[in-house]
Amino acid sequence: MSSQLDKDFLLEAQRRMVRIRLFDERASKMVKRGQIPGTVHTSIGQEAQVVGACMALGDQDYMTGNHRSHGHPIGKGSPLSPLMAELVGKATGVCKGRGGSLHLADFSVGSLGESGIVGSSIPIATGAALSSKVLNNGKVSLAFFGDGAANQGNLYESMNLAGVWKLPVIFLCENNLYALSTPAHTVTSGVIASRAAGFDIPGIRVEDGQDFLNVFNVVKTAVDRARRGEGPSLIEVVTYRFNEHSEGLRLGVDYRDQDEKAQWLAKDPIVLFREYLIKEGIANASELDALYTAVEVEVEEAFEFSQSSPFPDASDPYLNLYTEPFEVYA
Amino acid sequence: MSYLGAIGAAQREAMDADDRVIIIGEDVEANVYGTTGAGKARAAEGDFLQRYGKNRIRNTPISEEVIVGAAAGAAMTGLRPIVDLSYSSFTYLAMDQFVNQIAKNRFMFGGQASIPVVFRSAMFYGLNTGAHHSDRPYPMYMNVPGLKIITPASPSDAKGLLRSAVDCDDPVLIFEACPLWPMKEEVEEEEYWIPLGVGRILREGSDITIVAISGAVPEAVAAADELAKEGISAEVFDPRTLVPMDVEGIMKSVTKTGRLVVADPAHQTCSAAAEISALVAEHAWGSLKAPIKRVTTPDTQIPFSPALEKHLYPNRLTIAAAARSILQVSQPV
Numbered sequence: 001m002s003s004q005l006d007k008d009f010l011l012e013a014q015r016r017m018v019r020i021r022l023f024d025e026r027a028s029k030m031v032k033r034g035q036i037p038g039t040v041h042t043s044i045g046q047e048a049q050v051v052g053a054c055m056a057l058g059d060q061d062y063m064t065g066n067h068r069s070h071g072h073p074i075g076k077g078s079p080l081s082p083l084m085a086e087l088v089g090k091a092t093g094v095c096k097g098r099g100g101s102l103h104l105a106d107f108s109v110g111s112l113g114e115s116g117i118v119g120s121s122i123p124i125a126t127g128a129a130l131s132s133k134v135l136n137n138g139k140v141s142l143a144f145f146g147d148g149a150a151n152q153g154n155l156y157e158s159m160n161l162a163g164v165w166k167l168p169v170i171f172l173c174e175n176n177l178y179a180l181s182t183p184a185h186t187v188t189s190g191v192i193a194s195r196a197a198g199f200d201i202p203g204i205r206v207e208d209g210q211d212f213l214n215v216f217n218v219v220k221t222a223v224d225r226a227r228r229g230e231g232p233s234l235i236e237v238v239t240y241r242f243n244e245h246s247e248g249l250r251l252g253v254d255y256r257d258q259d260e261k262a263q264w265l266a267k268d269p270i271v272l273f274r275e276y277l278i279k280e281g282i283a284n285a286s287e288l289d290a291l292y293t294a295v296e297v298e299v300e301e302a303f304e305f306s307q308s309s310p311f312p313d314a315s316d317p318y319l320n321l322y323t324e325p326f327e328v329y330a
Numbered sequence: 331m332s333y334l335g336a337i338g339a340a341q342r343e344a345m346d347a348d349d350r351v352i353i354i355g356e357d358v359e360a361n362v363y364g365t366t367g368a369g370k371a372r373a374a375e376g377d378f379l380q381r382y383g384k385n386r387i388r389n390t391p392i393s394e395e396v397i398v399g400a401a402a403g404a405a406m407t408g409l410r411p412i413v414d415l416s417y418s419s420f421t422y423l424a425m426d427q428f429v430n431q432i433a434k435n436r437f438m439f440g441g442q443a444s445i446p447v448v449f450r451s452a453m454f455y456g457l458n459t460g461a462h463h464s465d466r467p468y469p470m471y472m473n474v475p476g477l478k479i480i481t482p483a484s485p486s487d488a489k490g491l492l493r494s495a496v497d498c499d500d501p502v503l504i505f506e507a508c509p510l511w512p513m514k515e516e517v518e519e520e521e522y523w524i525p526l527g528v529g530r531i532l533r534e535g536s537d538i539t540i541v542a543i544s545g546a547v548p549e550a551v552a553a554a555d556e557l558a559k560e561g562i563s564a565e566v567f568d569p570r571t572l573v574p575m576d577v578e579g580i581m582k583s584v585t586k587t588g589r590l591v592v593a594d595p596a597h598q599t600c601s602a603a604a605e606i607s608a609l610v611a612e613h614a615w616g617s618l619k620a621p622i623k624r625v626t627t628p629d630t631q632i633p634f635s636p637a638l639e640k641h642l643y644p645n646r647l648t649i650a651a652a653a654r655s656i657l658q659v660s661q662p663v
Contacts, residue, residue, distance in 0.1 A: 062407060096440030105439040112406060113439055117430045123396045124431055127403020134352055134385055135408055154426075157396035164391065320441035321476055323499035326527055329577035329609065 005213075007282055013055055013212055014277065015291055017047035017270050020071045022299045023080055024243075027070065027087055027101075030303075031247040036087050040101045043071030045242030046176060048269030049206075050075040052215025053142060053172050053237070056223050062110045062128040062141040064121035068174070068241070069104050069114035072144055078106040080302035090309035097312040098320065119145055119152030122171065126158040129169035129232070140226045142170040142219075148179030150192045150236075156199075159234065163199040168226035170219060173236040174209075180245045181255040196234035209239035210267040213276075240264035331517040333510045336485035337450070338365040340492035341412060343521050345382055348410060351496060352386045353378065354401060355414030355450075359389045363416060363452070398424035398449065402432045402501070405447035410496060418451040418505055419465040432501045433476030444499045448492070452506045455545070455595060455632065456643060464632035464639075466544070466596045468505045472572050472605065478502040478526060479572040483510060483547035486517045487570055490524030498526065507545035507595070529576035531583070535565035538589040538653050541580055542568055543602050545643070546593035546625075552646035553593075557653055564653055572602050577609055584610050588619035591652045593644040598626040623652040 024042035031040050043050055046068070054075030057063065065072035073083060078094070086093030087101050094106050105113035112128060115121035125143035132139040149155065150173050162169050173192050177184050196203025202225070206218050215237055222233035242265060244251075277283040283291075318325060331339065344351045353366060361367035361376025366387065379387045390397045394415065401411040415421055421428065428449075436443045455464040468479050478500050482488040488506070495502035532547065533554045542550035547568045554564040567583050569576050584590050590610055594603035603624040610622060625644040633639055 064403075094440065095438060095442070098440050099438045103438045105435075105442055107439070107442040112403070112443070113435060115430070117426060120399075120426055120430050123399020123427060124403035124406070124435075126396060127400030127405070128407045129403075130400050131404040131407040131409045134404070135350075137408075139407075141403075154395045154399065157391070157393035158400070160391055161393060161396050161400060165388070319437075321437045322478075323436065323441075323444040323446075326574035329575075329613070 016051045018295045040247045041068040048212040049209040049237045049239040056219035064125040065114040065144045073111040076109045081305040084302035084306040088306040091312040092309040119149035129167035140168045147175040147184040159199045162232035166231035171234045193236035202233040206237040209237035210269045334364045336489040340489045344496040350410045354388045394423035399427040405445045412448045415451040418453045460634040461631045481544040494523045509545040526571045527574035529569040529579040533566040535563040537563045539583040539587045542593040553649035585617045590622045593625045
């Protein structure tokens with residue numbers, strides 16, 4: 001364990017992982033009860049991979065994400081209530097009810113936006129890194145994307161541009177083994193991380209993405225490298241989503257092997273990190289129970305906030321379409 | 331000053347005025363298209379590169395999707411990029427970034443992002459470059475809320491509109507018509523800005539309004555001159571920017587003349603001319619003395635052969651003929 005990882009930092013990591021878990025469990029319940037319209041994709045099971053990457057970034061660093069979208073801003077430190085209100089479509093939502101689950105963004109923590117289009121936010125993160133490079137402000141960007149997005153062309157355009165301009169950006173592939181129902185290996189030639197070699201940039205595959213420290217250490221090395229001006233890295237983290245692709249989705253066919261599922265469910269990142277913290281004498285069980293209970297309260301408060309907040313005023317359909325708006329002729 | 335010279339001048343002024351302005355695109359370092367240098371077209375080292383350095387003048391790989399997306403990401407985090415996409419038909423390679431990111435991010439994120447970025451591209455129509463280089467695609471982008479679209483039709487408009495585009499906190503797409511490149515006129519050496527959404531009357535008239543877009547503007551002016559010889563007083567109006575559009579300016583003119591021809595080099599279906607015609611039909615029906623006529627490019631692809639291409643776009647003859655037909659004035663013998 002690196003000496004810089006003090007107790008507060010490690011507990012904060014566990015806190016953020018538990019926040020993601022309980023937030024998404026509540027969101028899942030709300031979908032079933034009809035309290036959230038539209039579609040929701042949870043990060044349950046992938047918390048170590050999300051938080052490990054987010055906490056390797058500094059508070060001022062940038063991040064973009066994808067449709068599996070709640071974990072990223074939570075991992076970056078976004079408060080829960082405006083996120084939950086956004087899922088419900090309330091005026092107090094982090095995007096004022098204009099984004100919803102698929103399009104969360106919290107610029108106050110460097111979250112430049114999730115994306116409902118697979119892979120589409122990768123060039124945005126690359127551009128944020130261009131901005132850091134030109135302005136020489138030391139900020140690093142990280143693009144989260146899945147194994148499905150790893151087959152989008154814009155990733156390779158982005159890796160090439162970032163490689164040739166030595167942009168401070170991390171391409172972080174969350175390989176949860178399935179693009180909806182399609183096993184990644186059936187549509188992906190070779191190893192995703194190995195593709196970095198073609199761009200002469202580091203490509204690292206983290207086989208155990210359920211271990212917070214594993215992910216954190218690899219991403220931190222890449223972030224430090226980027227901050228030193230040495231350019232981008234591609235990191236592929238192998239992980240697993242415990243829930244269905246999206247909440248409420250009933251495919252009528254189980255495309256995932258039961259044994260495989262059982263093996264991964266046994267590798268719950270929150271349980272594993274709790275055991276680690278206790279074993280290493282960093283925290284005791286009652287401290288961790290208290291942390292869990294405190295997050296339960298946070299999530300309950302976020303839920304209450306989402307229910308008590310007003311819906312947005314529908315009178316202006318053009319609000320925030322432009323920074324410099326103009327009169328619509330009528 | 332030429333049209334391209336005016337764009338180069340505006341880019342130089344914008345680069346001088348604000349360190350956050352950068353220029354990225356294919357071949358910008360060598361000034362291949364003549365807008366990143368002055369009087370040194372195709373120099374091995376364009377003088378923008380010497381003046382502003384490699385940090386702010388950047389050649390890109392031929393990767394439109396990341397060029398466009400990265401410019402947006404940079405704009406969301408403190409830069410004000412000007413992107414040279416060279417040919418307008420190359421913009422399609424970046425359609426996802428234009429439509430799903432650039433047009434939507436500010437709205438979708440509840441106003442957290444501003445995206446001050448300019449995308450320049452040139453419509454190489456009328457130059458026998460064939461179907462892949464001759465597109466006039468601005469109407470496709472007019473259908474995407476969140477973008478601003480401008481089509482300067484003269485050197486002085488190009489300079490003033492580009493300055494406003496760079497200073498605008500919204501994404502702006504500029505479509506530059508290559509048939510206008512050789513056009514020369516006096517252009518103020520001083521800095522000036524032409525606001526987006528304000529059209530211009532090029533000829534005053536009382537019998538008929540010709541609203542003309544982009545490369546059709548000088549053709550409409552020539553048509554108006556011809557019509558004047560026949561005693562027809564045609565008003566020529568260039569909206570200059572399509573989003574936002576100076577609808578009030580168009581209405582004012584049509585209300586005065588009672589007749590409308592719209593000349594637009596885009597394909598007819600869902601063209602800028604279609605939108606302008608619909609607006610006038612909806613809002614100025616009572617003033618119309620005759621049906622509206624569109625002079626556009628037929629809904630077919632652009633052929634290579636000069637014998638086939640040159641007849642397709644609106645020109646002074648077809649615009650004048652449309653005006654006469656509305657006025658039921660027969661062509662002079």
